[in-house]
Every structure is written in structure tokens, then in C-alpha cells.
Amino acid sequence: MELKWTLLVFLLLGLFLHISGSRGCSPGYKASKSGCDDEDECVDNICGNHSECINTNGSYYCNCKEGFRSTNTPNFTQSTGQCIDINECTENAECPMGMVCVNNIGSHSCECKHGYRESRGDSNCADVNACESSVCGAHSNCTNTPGSFFCSCSSGFSKNEKNSSCEDIDECKHQSGLCGSHADCENHPGSYSCKCHHGYSNYGNNQSKCIEITCNQFEAETQNTPEKLKSLLSLLMKSCESLRDPDGGRHLGEALLENLFTSVDELLSEGNLADSDTLSQFLGAVENSMRLIGPQLKEPVTRMETHNTYAEVAVKHGETPPTGSVILRTDSAHFNTSWETAAGDSYPGFAFAALVSYKDLNTSSDYFSGIGKISQEDESRERSDTKKGKITYQLNSRVVTAIISNPETKQLTDPVTLIFKHVEERAESKVMNYSCVYWNETQGAWSGQGCVKAWSSNTHTACSCSHLSSFAVLMALYPIKDTFALVLITRVGLVLSLICLLLCILTFRFCRSIQGTRNSIHLHLSVCLFIADLVFLCGISSTHNRGACAFVAGLLHFFFLAAFCWMLLEGVQLYRMVVLVFQTTLKHLYMYAVGYGVPLIIVIISAVAYPQGYGTERHCWLSLEGDFIWSFFAPVCIIILLNSFCFIITVWKLAEKFSSLNPDLSKLRMIKGFTVTAVAQLCVLGGMWVFGCFLFQEEGTQVMLYLFTILNSLQGALIFFMHCILSKTVREEYYKLIGRVCSQKEKKYSEFSTNQSSNSQHPLRTDQSTRESKI
Structure with a gap:
């Protein structure tokens, strides 16, 4: 009992102590x-x-x-x-494109949207192609979209609203007149076809309307048709006949196109298109061939180039007529039209436009090598519109053929545009302009009716035409008609020049007091100028005869060069007279070699290198093409430079001799006079040909023309004045000659008077047998 109380006391004491300590x-x-x-x-x-x-x-x-x-x-x-x-997705969180934000406890994450999956190697999301698996069923098309897909029925099928499946559409039943009245419509799963009646075809496009096929255009029109053209027409006839037969075979359009241009190459290479009838057949065959081949081509655009041709064809097939513009290009032309124009009002289920360029048609025969032929209406119109003289025409572009599927092309509602590249780059001027023309197969000539020139530059011409055919660009050349004053100056002046040169020739040949090396040079110079002026007067305009014109041009080339060579010899002779005192004469053989040999060599080389250069459409002179005129001007420039050098040295030496202590004044004055006349002669002839550079130019100015004509007409008179009239020795010889002529006339007159008086004293004797009177 005591023990219990003792423990209780201790417990209470400990509790008290604890409570006492905590409160502290x-x-x-x-x-x-x-x-x-x-x-x-x-x-x-x-x-x-x-x-x-x-x-x-x-x-x-x-x-x-x-x-x-x-x-x-x-x-x-x-x-x-x-x-x-924190919900980061509603605040500041960002995710890459194609991803969505997902909030987590204490964080967030970016995940791909539905229909996307994470790409390998990066954090982006890629679309999942749902169409990789058959999700739409038969006869349907799956279209993938970003993150999803949708299904649509294939062409020729429609969706059944009950079970969402695709069922075939019977086009023949639901669309009346689908194939037209000349074909039978046959339904197929998802499609249909038109089986044409005999004589009709849809050119292998089984879902197009059938149109009537005629093959008469592939028959040879004349017996003179070239064999190659007959072979081509025969091939096209067979292809055409196979299209008329519904059970016949089909030709591939590309193969037919290749065969066509192979035959065209052979025709153009042989040059069998020299007459207008054959040309009309050829161009018509090409146009009809393209109408036959174009609808059979499968590619939207087909290009084909051969040695002599270049073609481009654009084709469109479909139930509805195509719209928009179509531009075709070859190496030499552009063709611009619209699909509405190409299809026309009666759309058969296809439309095409084609442009064919002939590379060597212009040079395949003589018919196209020079002057083009135009229709009588255009020629009469040109004559009434201009007073510039005879007009000549020349092709300055490649010939092209433009074709469309629309059969009604004689009068188009919307004009088509053709842009041609010029063969010869040349700008229009008062003596030349460009005309847009087409080949009129009826007249067999070029005609400008229905074609208007939109614009023109030195490299291209644009034409706007209201019909389709074969087209080209003609250059109309208007020769400048010589005025009456110019013709009068030329004829009168040249006649005067010829008279003066003839007097010079007689003087230099028969006047003994002036014989010498320099006199021989003047004699041959006068002979060359006399013949050149005579040929110029009689034959410069003889362009109607090609051979005679070339001969005249060759003579002028030779004698004018010879005149300059003899002037060079005169400069050399004066140089020798002043500088080489002991050797003042030239051997005649050397003079002839330079005076006539050098021009002859130049003319021979020029004629062999470019024989077509002699004679032009306007004058019988050297051609301007290929810089052939420089076969004359280059030697003339060289001679003028050499002569100028000789005269400068001569004048310099003369000045030194005049300033010497004991100059021979009479001889020096004589040489000074020779030099002055030689320099004046060079200036006259050289200056004449400076203006002559512009004479034969088609755009030469009238001022240059008059200056050249005046100098050329008066050169004989100037030479006669400088070398004969101004020479004291020659004047004295003229006085003697005139005195002898006058004295001879007086003597004859006196003798005649004496005889008259003596005869009057004797009557006439009559022969009785013959009854003839005798003095």
C-alpha cells in the first residue's frame, strides 16, 4: 500500500516538474x-x-x-x-504547330492532334495519310486532308444515299444525244463510248461526238503533182479511210505527224514547188493533214522539229468547250488565239490549234528565191496608192500555216495574231514597207485581204488576220523614180562628158608635142572613163535582162577601177619626177599591168566568189548584199590613200626645191602645174564616189544623188579643161590645127569657085547611046 502511494507521489512530482519546465x-x-x-x-x-x-x-x-x-x-x-x-495550357504554355497542350498535375505536355503522329527525329507532328488504307470502298476516291480525309465517288459513279456506296451512272440513259445522231452510245462501268456510224468518226476520242469524214481533199489535183506529194496524199487518204470505217484500225497521231513532216522534208529538199498550183496543193495538204492528225494527238502540247519544218500543236479534250488563250511558238513565228475561237460554235468534244513553220520553203525553188507574187487586186491597189514606180515584192519571213479545229475560219469573230521574225533585219522607210499576206490558193498568189499589219519593227512584224491559212510577211520595195531634171542632167552631162573625153583621147594620141609617160597615162585614163560613161549611159537601167545587167555591172566595175589605177600611176609618176630625178619614166608593161591587170584580177575574184553580186533590182551595179559593194570601194579607198601620200611627198619635195639656192624654176613650175591638176583630178573623181556610196542605196538622199550625177556627168569636161585647155602647148596645137582647117577650107572654096567659072564656058556633052550627062 505504501509502495503504491510512493509511486503516485513520484509521478505527480515528475508531472509537476515537466509542466514547470515547459512554461519556461x-x-x-x-x-x-x-x-x-x-x-x-x-x-x-x-x-x-x-x-x-x-x-x-x-x-x-x-x-x-x-x-x-x-x-x-x-x-x-x-x-x-x-x-x-497551375493549368499551363490556359496561361503561357506553347506547343509546336500541329500539337495540342495537355495539363498534368504540376506540369503539362504537347501531344499530336488527332490524325497526326510524331515525326521521327524531331518534335513536330506529321499528317497521317488515312487514304493509305482502303477506307472509302470500291469506285470511290479517297482524298486526304490535314488530320482527316473524305471520300468521293469516281467519275461515272454516284453515291447511294442509303448505304453510302458508289454506283455506276448510265450516261447513255440519263443524257440524251450524248454521242450525237451519227453514233450508238454504249454504257460501261463508270464510263461510256460512242460507236460511230460508217462515214463518221470521232478521231479515236470515244467519248466525243461523231462528225462526218470526207477524204476527197487528199486526192491529187493534177497529173503534174510531184511523186513525193502523191505518196503523202496516199498515206493520208488511207488514214482518213480508216477513220471512216468504225471497225477499221487506228493510227497514232504522233506517228502520222512524224510521217507527214518526213514527207514534207523530202518535198522541200527536192525543190518541186516551183509553180503556184503545186504550192497550193502542198499547203492545202499540210492544212488538211493537221485537221486529220490534230484530234488524234493525246498530249496537251506536241512539238516536232525536222530539218525543214517546225510544228507545235495544242489539243484539249472534254465534255465542255475549253476557254482561255492559246499561244503557239515556232522558231520564226508566234500564233496567238483563244480556245473559244479554236473550238467554234459546234464543239465536238475536242479542240486543237496548230502552227507549222517551213524553214526552207523560201529557198527550195526559184519561185521564192526573189520576187514574191501577189494577187491582181493587191497589185492594182498598190499601183493606185503610190506613184513611186514599179513595186517589187520579196518575202522577208518564213512561211507558216496556222490551223484550228473550228471548220469555219473564212471569217473569224475574233481575229488571230501572228508575229513574224524577219529573215533580214530592216526597218521600214519611204522606199520599203512590210505587208501581211496569206496564200490565196484560188488565185495562186499572195494576198493581203483580211490581214492587217498591227505593228512592225526592224526585226518583227505583227499581223492581225480575220481568217486562217498560210501566212508570210512581204517587203514591198518602191524604187525612187528619177525626176525629169535628174534624167536630163545625167543624159546631157554624160553626152558632154563623152564629147570632151573623145577630144582628150584624140589630143593625147595625136598631139606629138606632149607625148610622154604622163601623156600615156592621161590617154588610158580618158579611154577608161569614156567607156565607163558610155556603158553607164546606155546600160545602167537594163535591169529587165539579168545576164545583160550583170555584164554591164562587170564592165562598170572594171573600167572605174581601171580609171583609179591610172590615177595612181599618175601620182607615182609625179613622185618619180620630183624625188627620183634620174629615173622619171615608167615602163609601159608595168603601167598596163597596174592599170588593167589589177582591176581585172579584182573583178575575176569578185565574180567567182559571188556572181550574184553583179546587178540589182534597181541598177546594173554591184549588189549591197553581203557587203559586196566593198569589192569596189575598198580598192578605191586604198588608191586614194596611196595617191594622197604620193601627192603630199611631192608637194613637200617641191617646196624644198623652190627654197633651194639654184632652183630650176621653169621645170619646177611645170611639175607644180602637173601636181595641181593631178590633185584636182583626184578630188573630182574621188569626191564623186564619196557621193556615189549613197547613189545605189535604197534610202539614198536626193542631194547625194544630184551631186554624184553632176560630178559624173562633168568629169570628162573637167579633165578636158585641166589637161587640154589649161595646157599652153596643147592650146598652141589647137591654134595650128584650127589654122590649117581654116586655110584648107579657104583653098577648097577658091578651087571650087575657079572650077565653076571654067565649067560654065563648056556645054554638057551628051552620049547619044546612053543619054547620060557627064561633066
Whole structure:
């Protein structure tokens, strides 16, 4: 009993002591042997699972972990707040394109949308092609979309609303007149076909209407048709006949196109298109062939180039007529039209446009090598519109054929545009303009009716035409008609020049007092100019005869060059007279070699190198093509430069001799006079051909023309004046000659008077047998 009470006492005592000690430390501290120590409240996870407890001296506070936020203040205790989750997807979270944000407890994640999957190697999402698996069923088309897909029935099928399946459409039943009245419509799963009646065809396009096929255009029109053209027409006839037969075979359009242009190459290479009838057949065959072949081509655009041809064909097939513009290009032309124009009003289910360019048609025969032929209406119109003289025409573009599927092309509602590239780059002027023309097969000639020139430059011409055929660009050349004054000056002046040159020739040949090397040079110079002026007067306009015109041009080339060569010899002779005192003569053999040999060599080389250069359409002179005119002007320029050099040296030496101590004044004055006349002669002839550069130009000015004509007409008179009239020795010879002629006339007159008086004293004797009177 005592023991129990003893234990109870001790317990009560301990409890008292404990209560007494606790009351001695502040909150957050606990008693220890040394006193009160800080109590660590964070040991018991007092802040919860989504926060972090931070102990302080005598207390603590809580911080929310990442992805959470406090409901009160950032630093809180268990009694003042708690941590709740942050929804990053509604605040500042960002996900790559194609991904969506998913919120998690304390974080978030980016996941691919429905219909996408994560790409390998990066964090982006790629579309899942749902059409890789058969999700739409038979006769339907699956179309994948970003993140999804949709199904549509194939062409020729429609969706059954009850079970969403695709069922065949019977086009023949639901669309009346689908194949036209000349074909039988046959239905197929998802499609249909038109079986044409005999004599009709849809050119292998089984879903197009059938149109009537005629093959008469592939028959040879004349017996003179070239064999190659007959072979081509025969091939096309067989192809055409096979199209007329519904059970016949089919030719591939590409193969037919290749055969066509192979035959065209052979025809153009052989040059069998020299007459207008054959040309009309050829161009008509090409046009009809393209109408036969074009609808059979499968590719939207087909190009084919051979040695002599270049073609481009555009084709469109479909139930509805095509719209928009169509532009075709070859190496030499552009063709611009519209699909509405190509299809026409009666659309058969296809439309095509074609452009064919003939590379060598212009040079395959003589018919196209020079002057083009135009229709009588155009020629009469040109004559009434101009007073410039005879007009000549020349093709300056490649011939092209433009074809469309529309059969009604004689009068198009919307004109088509053709842009041609010029063969010869040349700008229009007052003596030349361009005309847009087409080949009129009825008249067998070029005609400008229905074609208007839209614009033109030196390289291209644009034509607007209201019909289709074979087209080209013609150059109309208007020769400048010589005025009456110019013709009068030329004829009168040349006649005067010929008289003066003839007097010069007689003077230099028979006047003994002036014989010498220089006189021989003047004699041959006068002979060359006399013959050149005579040929110029009689034959410069003989362009109607090609051979005679070329001969005249060759003579003018030779004698004008020879005149300049003899002038060069005169300059050399003067140089030798002043500089080489002991050797003042030239051997005649050397003079002939230079005076006649050098021009002959130049003319022979020129004629062999380019024989077509002699004679032009306007004058019998050297051609301007290929710079052939420089076969004359280049030697003339060289001679003028050499002569100028010789005269400069001569004048310089003369000045030195005049300034010497003992000059031979009489001889020096004589040489000075020779030099002055030689320089004046060079200026006259050389200056004449400076203006002559512009004489034969088609755009030469009238001023240059008059200057050349005047100088050329008066050169004989000038030479006669300088070398004969101004020469004292020659004048004395003329006085002697005139005196002898006058004395001879007086003597004859006196003798005649004496005889008259003696005869009057004797009567006439009559022969009785013959009854004739005798003096």
C-alpha cells in the first residue's frame, strides 16, 4: 500500500516538474539541459505534398513546388494557405504547330492532334495519310486532308444515299444525244463510248461526238503533182479511210505527224514547188493533214522539229468547250488565239490549234528565191496608192500555216495574231514597207485581204488576220523614180562628158608635142572613163535582162577601177619626177599591168566568189548584199590613200626645191602645174564616189544623188579643161590645127569657085547611046 502511494507521489512530482519546465521556453523552442532550443517543425512534413517546408529560428514557412501556386501569399504556413496546381495550357504554355497542350498535375505536355503522329527525329507532328488504307470502298476516291480525309465517288459513279456506296451512272440513259445522231452510245462501268456510224468518226476520242469524214481533199489535183506529194496524199487518204470505217484500225497521231513532216522534208529538199498550183496543193495538204492528225494527238502540247519544218500543236479534250488563250511558238513565228475561237460554235468534244513553220520553203525553188507574187487586186491597189514606180515584192519571213479545229475560219469573230521574225533585219522607210499576206490558193498568189499589219519593227512584224491559212510577211520595195531634171542632167552631162573625153583621147594620141609617160597615162585614163560613161549611159537601167545587167555591172566595175589605177600611176609618176630625178619614166608593161591587170584580177575574184553580186533590182551595179559593194570601194579607198601620200611627198619635195639656192624654176613650175591638176583630178573623181556610196542605196538622199550625177556627168569636161585647155602647148596645137582647117577650107572654096567659072564656058556633052550627062 505504501509502495503504491510512493509511486503516485513520484509521478505527480515528475508531472509537476515537466509542466514547470515547459512554461519556461517560447513557442517554437523546446527545453533542453542547456535551456531552450529551436524546434524543427519541418520534420513532420507539416506543409503538405506539393510544397517545400523551410525551417526558421523559432518558426517555419512553406513554398509551393514548380507547377503549383499558393492560394494566399507566396510564403505561407499550414494555417494560412495551401498549394494548388497551375493549368499551363490556359496561361503561357506553347506547343509546336500541329500539337495540342495537355495539363498534368504540376506540369503539362504537347501531344499530336488527332490524325497526326510524331515525326521521327524531331518534335513536330506529321499528317497521317488515312487514304493509305482502303477506307472509302470500291469506285470511290479517297482524298486526304490535314488530320482527316473524305471520300468521293469516281467519275461515272454516284453515291447511294442509303448505304453510302458508289454506283455506276448510265450516261447513255440519263443524257440524251450524248454521242450525237451519227453514233450508238454504249454504257460501261463508270464510263461510256460512242460507236460511230460508217462515214463518221470521232478521231479515236470515244467519248466525243461523231462528225462526218470526207477524204476527197487528199486526192491529187493534177497529173503534174510531184511523186513525193502523191505518196503523202496516199498515206493520208488511207488514214482518213480508216477513220471512216468504225471497225477499221487506228493510227497514232504522233506517228502520222512524224510521217507527214518526213514527207514534207523530202518535198522541200527536192525543190518541186516551183509553180503556184503545186504550192497550193502542198499547203492545202499540210492544212488538211493537221485537221486529220490534230484530234488524234493525246498530249496537251506536241512539238516536232525536222530539218525543214517546225510544228507545235495544242489539243484539249472534254465534255465542255475549253476557254482561255492559246499561244503557239515556232522558231520564226508566234500564233496567238483563244480556245473559244479554236473550238467554234459546234464543239465536238475536242479542240486543237496548230502552227507549222517551213524553214526552207523560201529557198527550195526559184519561185521564192526573189520576187514574191501577189494577187491582181493587191497589185492594182498598190499601183493606185503610190506613184513611186514599179513595186517589187520579196518575202522577208518564213512561211507558216496556222490551223484550228473550228471548220469555219473564212471569217473569224475574233481575229488571230501572228508575229513574224524577219529573215533580214530592216526597218521600214519611204522606199520599203512590210505587208501581211496569206496564200490565196484560188488565185495562186499572195494576198493581203483580211490581214492587217498591227505593228512592225526592224526585226518583227505583227499581223492581225480575220481568217486562217498560210501566212508570210512581204517587203514591198518602191524604187525612187528619177525626176525629169535628174534624167536630163545625167543624159546631157554624160553626152558632154563623152564629147570632151573623145577630144582628150584624140589630143593625147595625136598631139606629138606632149607625148610622154604622163601623156600615156592621161590617154588610158580618158579611154577608161569614156567607156565607163558610155556603158553607164546606155546600160545602167537594163535591169529587165539579168545576164545583160550583170555584164554591164562587170564592165562598170572594171573600167572605174581601171580609171583609179591610172590615177595612181599618175601620182607615182609625179613622185618619180620630183624625188627620183634620174629615173622619171615608167615602163609601159608595168603601167598596163597596174592599170588593167589589177582591176581585172579584182573583178575575176569578185565574180567567182559571188556572181550574184553583179546587178540589182534597181541598177546594173554591184549588189549591197553581203557587203559586196566593198569589192569596189575598198580598192578605191586604198588608191586614194596611196595617191594622197604620193601627192603630199611631192608637194613637200617641191617646196624644198623652190627654197633651194639654184632652183630650176621653169621645170619646177611645170611639175607644180602637173601636181595641181593631178590633185584636182583626184578630188573630182574621188569626191564623186564619196557621193556615189549613197547613189545605189535604197534610202539614198536626193542631194547625194544630184551631186554624184553632176560630178559624173562633168568629169570628162573637167579633165578636158585641166589637161587640154589649161595646157599652153596643147592650146598652141589647137591654134595650128584650127589654122590649117581654116586655110584648107579657104583653098577648097577658091578651087571650087575657079572650077565653076571654067565649067560654065563648056556645054554638057551628051552620049547619044546612053543619054547620060557627064561633066
